[in-house]
Amino acid sequence: MILKYSIQRLLMIIPVSLAISVVIFLIVHLLPGDPIDNLIRVGSSPEDRIALTAKYGLDQSLFEQYFLWISQIMTGDFGQAIVLRRPVADLIAQNLPYSLQLGGLAFLFSSIVGLILGIVAWASQKTWGEQFVKGFILLGSTVPGFWLALLMILFFAVNLGWFPVSGARDWTALVLPVLTIGFGGIALVARVTRVALLEVGREDFITLLHAKGLSRPTILFRHLIPHALLPVVTILALRIGWILGGAVTVEFVFGRPGLGSLLIRALGQRDYPVVQGSLLMLALAVMIGTLIGDIAQAAMDPRIREATK
Amino acid sequence: MRNLTKLNLLSRSAMLSVGIIAMGFSSMAMAGEATVALPASELGATSYDPIRSSNLNAATSLIYDRLVEQDADQSFHPHLAVSWEESADGLSWTFKLRDGVKFHDGEVFNAETIASWIPDFKDTENAFLVAAIEKVEVVDPLTVRFVMSRPEPNLLYNLASTFMGIPGQKSYDSLGEDYGVSTAVGTGPFKLTKFEIGLETVVTRNDDYAWPSALSTNQGAAHLETVTFREIPDQSTAFLELKTGGIDVLMGVPTDFLPILKAEENVGVITMAGTGISYMPINTTSAPFDDIKVRQATALAINQKAILESVYKGVGSQANHFLIDTLPAGDVNPKLLVSFDAAKSKALLDEAGWAMGDDGVRMKDGAPLQVKLFTKNDSDLKRLTQVVQAQLKDVGIDAVITVFDSSTIRDEYKKNNHQLAVRSYDWNNSDILEWFFSGTRLGYPNVSMWTDEKSEMLKDAAMTKSSTSAERIANFKAYHEHLLSQHLFAPLYQPAQNIAFNKDTVTVPDAIRGPRFRSQTFVDIDVVK
Numbered sequence: 001m002i003l004k005y006s007i008q009r010l011l012m013i014i015p016v017s018l019a020i021s022v023v024i025f026l027i028v029h030l031l032p033g034d035p036i037d038n039l040i041r042v043g044s045s046p047e048d049r050i051a052l053t054a055k056y057g058l059d060q061s062l063f064e065q066y067f068l069w070i071s072q073i074m075t076g077d078f079g080q081a082i083v084l085r086r087p088v089a090d091l092i093a094q095n096l097p098y099s100l101q102l103g104g105l106a107f108l109f110s111s112i113v114g115l116i117l118g119i120v121a122w123a124s125q126k127t128w129g130e131q132f133v134k135g136f137i138l139l140g141s142t143v144p145g146f147w148l149a150l151l152m153i154l155f156f157a158v159n160l161g162w163f164p165v166s167g168a169r170d171w172t173a174l175v176l177p178v179l180t181i182g183f184g185g186i187a188l189v190a191r192v193t194r195v196a197l198l199e200v201g202r203e204d205f206i207t208l209l210h211a212k213g214l215s216r217p218t219i220l221f222r223h224l225i226p227h228a229l230l231p232v233v234t235i236l237a238l239r240i241g242w243i244l245g246g247a248v249t250v251e252f253v254f255g256r257p258g259l260g261s262l263l264i265r266a267l268g269q270r271d272y273p274v275v276q277g278s279l280l281m282l283a284l285a286v287m288i289g290t291l292i293g294d295i296a297q298a299a300m301d302p303r304i305r306e307a308t309k
Numbered sequence: 310m311r312n313l314t315k316l317n318l319l320s321r322s323a324m325l326s327v328g329i330i331a332m333g334f335s336s337m338a339m340a341g342e343a344t345v346a347l348p349a350s351e352l353g354a355t356s357y358d359p360i361r362s363s364n365l366n367a368a369t370s371l372i373y374d375r376l377v378e379q380d381a382d383q384s385f386h387p388h389l390a391v392s393w394e395e396s397a398d399g400l401s402w403t404f405k406l407r408d409g410v411k412f413h414d415g416e417v418f419n420a421e422t423i424a425s426w427i428p429d430f431k432d433t434e435n436a437f438l439v440a441a442i443e444k445v446e447v448v449d450p451l452t453v454r455f456v457m458s459r460p461e462p463n464l465l466y467n468l469a470s471t472f473m474g475i476p477g478q479k480s481y482d483s484l485g486e487d488y489g490v491s492t493a494v495g496t497g498p499f500k501l502t503k504f505e506i507g508l509e510t511v512v513t514r515n516d517d518y519a520w521p522s523a524l525s526t527n528q529g530a531a532h533l534e535t536v537t538f539r540e541i542p543d544q545s546t547a548f549l550e551l552k553t554g555g556i557d558v559l560m561g562v563p564t565d566f567l568p569i570l571k572a573e574e575n576v577g578v579i580t581m582a583g584t585g586i587s588y589m590p591i592n593t594t595s596a597p598f599d600d601i602k603v604r605q606a607t608a609l610a611i612n613q614k615a616i617l618e619s620v621y622k623g624v625g626s627q628a629n630h631f632l633i634d635t636l637p638a639g640d641v642n643p644k645l646l647v648s649f650d651a652a653k654s655k656a657l658l659d660e661a662g663w664a665m666g667d668d669g670v671r672m673k674d675g676a677p678l679q680v681k682l683f684t685k686n687d688s689d690l691k692r693l694t695q696v697v698q699a700q701l702k703d704v705g706i707d708a709v710i711t712v713f714d715s716s717t718i719r720d721e722y723k724k725n726n727h728q729l730a731v732r733s734y735d736w737n738n739s740d741i742l743e744w745f746f747s748g749t750r751l752g753y754p755n756v757s758m759w760t761d762e763k764s765e766m767l768k769d770a771a772m773t774k775s776s777t778s779a780e781r782i783a784n785f786k787a788y789h790e791h792l793l794s795q796h797l798f799a800p801l802y803q804p805a806q807n808i809a810f811n812k813d814t815v816t817v818p819d820a821i822r823g824p825r826f827r828s829q830t831f832v833d834i835d836v837v838k
Contacts, residue, residue, distance in 0.1 A: 033716025037753065039363050042736050042744045043467075044437045052434065084355045085362060086490070086506075091355070094506050150545065158549055165550045166541055168508055255541035257507035265353055270716045 005298050009291050016287060017280075021073070024279045025066050033270040034058075035082040056082050069276065079273040084266065088277040091262060096244070096281075098168060099259040102251070103243030105178045110185025111236055117186060118193020118232075122201070123220070133190060140187025149180045149253040166255035177254045181247055185239070192235050196228035203227075230297055237293020241286030341534030341836060343815050346547040348561020350735070352540045355506050358489030359474040360481075361433050367560065368510045368538045370827040373474025373495035376404060376423075377465050378522045381582060381824055383635045383737060385465045388522040389418065389475065389496065399460025399776040406451045410520055412477035413500045420453040425478045427455075438467045459773060462781040466738055471827075496520070498531045498832045510538040524822035524829035532835035551576065557815045558834075560826055562807035563689065564624045570809050577812045581821045582635065583804040585735035586628045587693060590745070590756040590798045595728045597663070597678065604796035606657035607729070610704040611697065611799040612649040620696055621802065628800035630793060631742060638739040638785035645793040647800050654704045663705065671705035682708035683730040685715050693801060694731040723752035730756055731801070737824050739785035743768050746792050757797040767791050813837060 036052050053059050057068060072079050078088035121133035156176055157165040167173045200206065201224060209219050248260035259278055266274035298304045351366035359365060359373055376390040387393075390404040410418035424445045430436045441461035446454040455464070467473060477494035484492060493501040498521065499512035518530045539556060541547040544563055550556040552573070562570065562578070570576045589611065597603045613627040629646040632639035655665075663671035663678050671678040682701075684694040694710055701708045708729060713721060721727055734741060744750065747768055748760030767788035775781035808826050810817050818833045 031716070032720035033714075034719070037716070037719050039434055041363065041434070041437075042738070042741060044434070046749045048434075048437060081355075083363065084353070086355045091506070153546065153549055158553055161553065165553055165555050166543075166546045167539065167555070253543050253546055255508075255539065255543065255546055257505070261507065261542075268715065 002295065002299055006291075006295050009294055013284075013287050013291065017284065018070075020283045021070055021276075021280060022066070024276055024283070025069065026062075028270075028272055028275050028279070029062055029065070031270065035270045035272060038083045038269040038271070069273070073280070078277040081266070081271050081274045083269040083271040084274055088273050091274060092259065092277060092281060095257050095259045095262045098251075098257045099244045099247065101174065102177055102181065102247055102256065102258065105174060106181035106185060106247070107236075107239060107243050109178055109182040111189055113182070114186040114189025115193050115232065117190035118197065119220070119225070121190065121194040122197035133194070137187045137191045137194075140183050141191070143183070144249075145180055145184060146249040146253050148183055149177070149250050152176045152180050153253070166253075168256045173254075173256075177247070177250050177256060180250050180254075188239075189232065189235065193228065193232050196231045197224060200224055200228045226300070230301060233296050233300070234293050237289045237296065238286070240289025240292065241282060244282055244285045341532075342537070343533050343535075343558060343834060343836065344537045344539060344556045345558040346539050346541045346550060346556045346560060349542065349544065350561060352542060353507065356489035357493035357501060357504065357510075359472050359476065360429050360435060361486075362472070362489065363434050365471050366510075366538065367825070367827055367831075368499075368501075368512055368536075369471050369474055370497070371499040371512050371536065371831055372493050372497045372501050373471075373476060374410075374497050374520070374828075375469055375471075375473055375475065376406075377468045378524055378829060379466070379469040379737075379824055380524060380822055381635070383637075383824070385469060386523055389520070390468075393465075395462075395777070399462065400457045402455040402457065402464060403448065404453050404455075406453065407520055408451055410496050411517060412480075412496050413494045413515060414477055414480055416477045416479050416494075418475070418496055419450045420447040421450075422475065422478055423447075423453045425482075426475055429481065435472050438470065438472060460776040462775050462778045463738070463740065465778075498828060499536060502535075507540055509540065512536050512538075518832075521832050522829055525832045526818065527832045531832040533831070536831065551809060551811060554811065554814065557811045558817070559809040562809050564621050564805065564807060565689075567624060567807060568622070575811060575813050577810045577817065579808045579810075579817060579819075579821060580624060580805045581808070581826070582633070582824075583625060583735075583806050584633060584737040584824050585733055586631065586633060586803050587690070587731065587733040587801040588628065588631065588798050589697060589729055589731050589801060591796070592725070592728050592756070592758050593795075593797060594725065594758040597661070597673075597680075598728060600661050601796055602657045602661040603663070606654040606661070606704065607701065607706065608647050608796050608799035609650045609654035609657070610701050610706065611647070611801060612651075612700055613647075613801065614649065615700070616693065616696055616802050620693055621804075624807070625805040626803045628803045630800055631745075631789060631798065632739060633737055633803060636737065636739055637782045638742075638789050641786060641790050641793060645790055647793070647796075651704060658705060665705050669702065669705060670707045677707060678705060679707040679709060681726075681728040682710050683718055683721060683727050684710060684712055685718055685732065686712050690731055690733065697731055697801065719753045722756050725752060725758065727756065732756070733804070739782070739789070740772065742785060742788055742792060743772050746797065759792075759795065759797050761795070763791055764788070764795075 036049055039052060040049050057065055069079065081088055081091060084091060117133050121130050124130045153165050153176065157163050163175050164173050206219065206224065209223055244259050247258060248264050251258040251261045263275060263278040266278065347366050354364050354366045356362050357369055357372060359369060374389050376388060378386045378388045380386060389407050389410060391407050392405045394403045406420060412418060424447050427439050427442055427445045430439045441457050441459050442455045443458040444456045446456060448454050474495055480492060480494040481488050491504065498515050498518045500515050502513045503511040514531050514534045516530050521528055541550060544566065547559055548566060551559045567578060570578055591598050591604050591607055593599060613629060617623060617625060617627050626634065629648055630639055630641055658671055663673045666672040666677065682694060682698060684690050691712060698708045698710055745754050746757060746759050746764060747755055748765050751758055751760060771781065771784035771788045775784050814837055816835045816837060818830060821830050823829045
């Protein structure tokens with residue numbers, strides 16, 4: 001049952017990807033600006049400019065350019081960067097490990113700590129514990145990542161000297177960026193977990209379980225959390241796509257490479273193949289994240305499986 | 310992009326608050342090693358292939374040597390070419406090459422290297438650098454002759470460019486498009502050891518190096534064993550790295566950071582002449598700037614001295630024409646220099662029919678003198694633009710600022726949507742005049758949208774019809790003077806280049822030779838013993 005559902009959802013990715021590729025291509029090409037302006041240097045002639053425009057196929061119609069690009073993508077070729085002068089696949093491959101490292105660890109950290117804090121907030125209703133977590137959620141949701149990054153650097157790297165200020169040489173350089181990104185993630189996960197627990201906690205079947213005399217921990221771990229996890233899983237699944245490209249500002253402050261930084265640099269230079277390739281990767285990651293979330297929900301909730309029959 | 314700009318502004322403000330955290334410098338530099346943060350303008354190189362790349366950084370100059378080196382005063386000096394001779398008609402250049410030079414992989418450098426190297430530029434983005442060289446003749450193993458299709462008095466400038474660092478031909482030919490990514494072979498004082506795009510480049514000393522140019526004091530192998538070039542996009546982070554000993558040298562320090570750096574006991578700061586200017590182009594096709602009197606009045610409203618003192622605290626120098634001070638074509642008739650003269654500016658606007666209104670904005674035929682002032686989302690340029698706006702207001706011009714990212718603003722120029730703009734360039738050659746004022750480049754780069762018969766004639770003479778260097782200078786000077794006479798822009802400021810270093814860990818020569826902080830200086834840098 002789950003397998004059939006998974007295959008159905010997986011096949012959906014193909015038409016959605018094609019539709020997204022059209023949107024990405026149009027948005028990128030309709031932006032004002034031109035990659036050739038970032039390529040030509042003082043001393044080159046106007047004829048050189050025309051030749052470069054033709055060399056990269058930018059003199060062709062948008063329709064032709066799109067079909068050339070999408071047919072390359074179909075064969076696994078992301079094309080050649082215009083300004084960055086490397087194969088797009090190479091550029092993505094070089095930056096992806098940094099994004100996965102940082103985003104993956106921040107995802108794990110924020111998910112685990114966020115879940116725990118959400119449960120703590122629920123369990124300590126109307127006490128200082130709940131107020132503390134609510135305060136943390138408010139702070140985590142509102143403090144800008146780059147500002148927090150600088151404060152982290154000032155305190156932990158400059159003042160205490162525990163971690164390097166920036167770079168990506170070893171694991172120590174990962175601690176501050178992971179904490180910075182994780183801070184916002186924790187707030188989100190804790191908020192969703194707390195609200196979900198509060199809602200499920202008001203359900204009749206939970207009241208019944210209390211009436212039957214089940215212990216509070218048993219109700220929490222065997223009945224409440226499994227039900228409350230559904231919206232949490234949805235949020236976590238959506239954040240899988242964010243792992244790859246959601247850390248641009250933190251990458252900037254900590255001087256780390258990454259897919260987000262590559263995208264921003266390429267966007268600034270209007271390096272179309274890189275922007276298109278990176279955005280397509282991010283879109284795929286979001287789709288795969290959503291798919292994982294849907295499958296997990298279907299596995300957890302038979303009603304969803306039944307609805308797709 | 311907007312987020313990054315906001316981030317830049319806020320991060321600078323955070324950096325200013327660093328002063329409250331008292332701490333000393335740690336001396337973390339390892340023996341013989343130095344870590345250098347590249348300037349913002351040199352980030353993002355994806356290859357150390359000088360022939361095919363359009364973006365190279367300072368590390369390139371350590372890997373490759375050039376035939377000729379340029380000094381800060383723009384003079385040219387021998388390096389891999391020990392001497393050269395230009396024929397009287399400018400159609401042939403003969404270079405005597407240095408003996409005993411070897412590439413990092415052991416390949417011998419000689420005339421055959423040059424004969425094989427120059428044709429490699431064909432069909433690349435950098436082909437214009439050798440466009441005037443028709444063919445290369447090997448006279449003997451250490452003598453090479455360039456046969457020119459036309460005289461090119463700018464040849465030495467091109468040969469001194471980082472893009473004309475000479476790669477080992479065996480390696481270059483065998484690796485093709487992959488050259489420069491993991492392997493880069495030159496004759497320079499350092500060998501490429503590690504290159505992680507967007508993160509860092511590590512180079513190690515070439516112990517066989519015995520051929521530095523005369524611009525370096527050290528005439529042997531470099532003192533440093535290893536140099537790591539790091540890419541740190543955020544200036545505040547780079548500053549904190551310098552403060553905590555994470556880096557030893559910080560290139561491209563923004564001028565507004567200098568007071569904080571100079572307050573630190575252990576930081577040395579070197580300020581050298583810049584290689585560009587900030588200026589305000591005036592769109593000559595957009596009313597009211599189609600009136601030369603209004604253009605002149607606008608240019609005369611700019612107080613360069615006030616800009617230098619209030620915005621840049623006296624660091625850098627005033628700009629009164631379009632070229633940097635060290636270029637001889639900038640030595641124009643003093644009457645043509647653009648200098649603040651509010652009284653004359655106001656008189657010119659009166660003459661042009663723009664009478665001062667009650668609200669301080671001039672009016673003509675019932676319309677206010679309100680103009681568009683474009684700028685880029687760069688915090689330094691935005692600050693400068695605000696000062697320019699205030700100075701224009703003083704003579705009755707109401708300039709409305711619009712901020713764009715660098716690609717969008719070029720599109721606006723091409724669509725001729727602009728009137729005034731605040732921008733800057735970084736280029737130490739007079740041919741920048743052709744780039745920004747040629748009639749064949751209207752919109753962008755010719756933001757002034759200027760073209761006239763005389764300008765085109767003078768431009769052609771300067772660009773392609775000069776036989777000798779002296780003739781080229783005279784032709785560019787004439788072209789420059791004509792452009793100045795048409796009031797196509799207002800020069801604003803000549804930025805300086807600032808380099809900061811940790812005095813506890815490294816020693817840097819007091820006087821920097823060369824127009825930029827490059828290999829000639831790096832071979833002289835040493836660790837503190």
